[in-house]
Structure formats: structure tokens, C-alpha cells
Amino acid sequence: MIETNVSRHHQTFLQVIQSYYQLTKPRIIPLLLITTAGSMWIAAKGEVDPLLLLVTLTGGTMAAASGQTINCVYDRDIDYEMERTRHRPLPSGRIQSRDALIFASALAVISFTLLYVFANLLAALLAMSGIVFYVLIYTHFLKRHSTQNIVIGGAAGAIPALVGWAAVTGTLSWPAWVVFAIVFLWTPPHFWSLALMIRDDYAKVGVPMLPVIAGTTPTVRQIWLYTLVTVAATFSLIYPLHVSGVIYGVLAVSLGAVFIYKAWQLLHNPEDRNFAKGLFLYSISYMMLLCVGMVVDSLPFTHHVLNVVVDKAHSLMG
Numbered sequence: 302m303i304e305t306n307v308s309r310h311h312q313t314f315l316q317v318i319q320s321y322y323q324l325t326k327p328r329i330i331p332l333l334l335i336t337t338a339g340s341m342w343i344a345a346k347g348e349v350d351p352l353l354l355l356v357t358l359t360g361g362t363m364a365a366a367s368g369q370t371i372n373c374v375y376d377r378d379i380d381y382e383m384e385r386t387r388h389r390p391l392p393s394g395r396i397q398s399r400d401a402l403i404f405a406s407a408l409a410v411i412s413f414t415l416l417y418v419f420a421n422l423l424a425a426l427l428a429m430s431g432i433v434f435y436v437l438i439y440t441h442f443l444k445r446h447s448t449q450n451i452v453i454g455g456a457a458g459a460i461p462a463l464v465g466w467a468a469v470t471g472t473l474s475w476p477a478w479v480v481f482a483i484v485f486l487w488t489p490p491h492f493w494s495l496a497l498m499i500r501d502d503y504a505k506v507g508v509p510m511l512p513v514i515a516g517t518t519p520t521v522r523q524i525w526l527y528t529l530v531t532v533a534a535t536f537s538l539i540y541p542l543h544v545s546g547v548i549y550g551v552l553a554v555s556l557g558a559v560f561i562y563k564a565w566q567l568l569h570n571p572e573d574r575n576f577a578k579g580l581f582l583y584s585i586s587y588m589m590l591l592c593v594g595m596v597v598d599s600l601p602f603t604h605h606v607l608n609v610v611v612d613k614a615h616s617l618m619g
């Protein structure tokens with residue numbers, strides 16, 4: 302279908318590299334890695350082996366890049382129609398689908414091998430299941446057919462948190478599933494606030510995103526509910542799981558309060574795109590800082606500083 306080869310003959314080597322880079326939707330990957338790092342640090346109780354960290358983040362990057370590349374091949378028809386995505390490498394003819402698929406397969410094979418050899422089989426299989434879930438369940442079955450596409454599809458974006466935990470422990474336990482749940486529940490407020498702004502694009506290509514089908518008011522209500530449940534889920538790392546402490550707690554409460562406030566503003570101003578934009582942008586900082594909080598909270602240094610502060614307070618009080 303959209304297979305023009307007009308521009309690729311005129312590309313320099315650097316431009317070709319750039320095109321492959323763009324194919325991986327690189328701006329999203331750092332946040333996926335931060336969620337992986339958050340769960341790795343909790344799992345390792347603050348002491349992560351640097352080589353394991355490097356391998357897991359590299360393998361995670363390659364798996365996510367592979368999934369995004371296959372998604373770009375699958376969606377090249379609608380990407381060509383939408384203003385936001387028209388200039389991606391496939392719709393603009395800078396890369397051919399066959400080459401993109403070879404690239405994605407190579408990334409997946411290297412990712413699996415790295416994770417299997419230097420971490421473990423569970424981490425490697427989870428990363429591969431992330432690709433399959435994103436491509437098959439989200440991109441193929443749901444994206445063009447269900448208003449719940451991104452709710453269920455959001456599970457793919459939450460899998461990197463499981464990869465991180467599995468890489469450290471070789472198993473999956475409750476805290477891993479909680480970090481998974483936090484990312485999973487966060488995805489609807491993250492994406493629907495953006496979809497409110499660009500729903501005309503989705504409507505044009507017949508992708509049934511919730512704001513397109515149900516309209517603005519039901520969407521902001523759903524965003525509100527998912528935001529409340531997300532913030533509530535973040536607290537369960539403190540109680541009942543007891544894997545995170547006071548630093549994470551302070552961040553979870555304060556960041557969560559702002560998240561709820563912004564969702565509340567949107568709930569009461571559903572037609573104002575500035576509030577939708579504000580919530581979308583904040584959702585990214587929220588996830589980033591929350592995961593940084595998981596890391597900092599788990600560090601032995603943090604525990605040491607907190608102990609010193611508590612001892613000082615005790616001695617001051619006599």
C-alpha cells in the first residue's frame with residue numbers, strides 16, 4: 302500500500318540511521334525504562350548489580366523498539382492519513398516495510414539473547430510477551446475495534462516493570478504486580494487526555510478512541526476514576542506490602558494530590574483543551590518522579606540519612 306521509494310534513494314547514511322531511530326518511537330522508551338528501573342531497585346532492596354541494570358535496560362530498550370517498529374509497519378496506512386504521524390519513516394517512504402520487519406526481528410532476537418544470557422529466561426520471555434501483546438492484542442485486535450483498546454493494551458506498556466523485577470529475582474511477586482498495576486491504571490488518564498486533544502485525527506481514520514465514540518464528558522469521568530484508582534494503587538507499596546518507605550510515601554501523596562487536582566479540573570472543564578493538555582503533560586512527570594521516588598527510597602544511603610535524622614530528633618527531644 303504506502304510503499305513509496307521516492308526519498309530513500311537520496312538519503313545519506315546518517316539520514317538512514319535517523320529514520321530507523323524514528324521508527325522505534327524513541328521518546329516513549331525512557332519512561333518505560335524508568336518503570337523497569339523502579340521495580341529493579343525495589344526488588345534488589347536498593348543494591349542493583351550495575352551489569353544487570355545495563356543489560357536489562359538495553360534488552361528492554363530493544364524489545365520496546367522492536368514492538369514499536371512492528372506497530373509502525375502495521376499502522377502505516379492510518380499513520381499516513383494522520384497529520385501527527387504522516388512524517389514517520391514508513392508513511393513518508395524513507396523505509397520499506399520489509400526492511401523495518403528485518404530490523405524489528407533483529408532487535409527482538411538480540412533483546413531475548415541479552416536478557417536470557419545475562420538475566421534469566423523469565424525476564425527474556427516477559428520482554429517478548431510485551432512485543433506480542435503490543436503488536437497482536439493492542440495493535441491488531443483492539444486499536445481499530447474497541448473503545449477499550451488502550452485500557453487493555455496498556456498492559457503492554459506495564460510489562461517493562463515486570464521485566465525489571467524478574468531480571469533481579471527470577472520470579473514475580475506482589476510488589477512487581479503492584480508496579481505493573483500502577484502503570485496499567487495510569488495509562489487511561491495518560492492517553493485519553495491526549496486523545497481528547499487529537500480526537501479529530503483518530504475520527505478521520507476510524508480509530509474508535511473513547512473520546513471519538515463516547516464523547517468528552519464520559520471520557521473525563523473515566524479519566525477521573527482511573528486517576529483516583531492509580532493514586533490509591535501507589536500507596537499499596539507502603540501498606541500492605543511494606544516495600545517502600547517515607548521518601549516514596551511523601552512523593553506518592555504529593556504527586557498524587559496534583560494528579561487528582563488536574564483530573565478534577567478536567568472533570569469540571571471537559572471542553573477546555575488546556576486542562577487536557579495539562580493532565581497529559583503532568584501524567585508523564587508523575588510517572589517519572591514516582592519511579593525515581595521508588596529508586597531513591599530503596600537506596601541504603603537514604604536509609605542511613607533517615608536513621609541519622611531520627612537519631613538526631615530523638616537526642617534533641619532528650
Ligand code: HEM
Pocket residue numbers: 328329330332333336385439450451452454455457458459484488491492495585588
Ligand atoms: C496503550 C498505551 C499507550 C498509548 C496508546 C500511548 C499513546 C501515546 C501517544 C499517541 C503519545 C504522543 C506521541 C507522539 O506525539 O507521537 C504518547 C506520548 C508519550 N507516552 Fe504514551 N501511550 C501509551 C502508554 C505509555 C506508557 C506505558 C508509557 C511509559 C511508561 C508512555 C510514555 C509516553 C511518553 C514519555 C510520551 C511523551 C513523548 C514525547 O515527549 O513526545 N506511554 N503516548
Ligand SMILES: CC(C)=CCC/C(C)=C/CC/C(C)=C/COP(=O)(O)OP(=O)(O)O
Pocket residue numbers: 329333361364365366368369372376386427428429431432435444457458459460461464
Ligand atoms: C516489554 C515491551 C516490549 C513492552 C512494549 C511496551 C510498549 C512498546 C508500549 C507502548 C505503548 C504506546 C506508547 C503505545 C502508543 O500507541 P499507538 O501505537 O497507538 O500510538 P500512535 O498513535 O502514536 O501510533
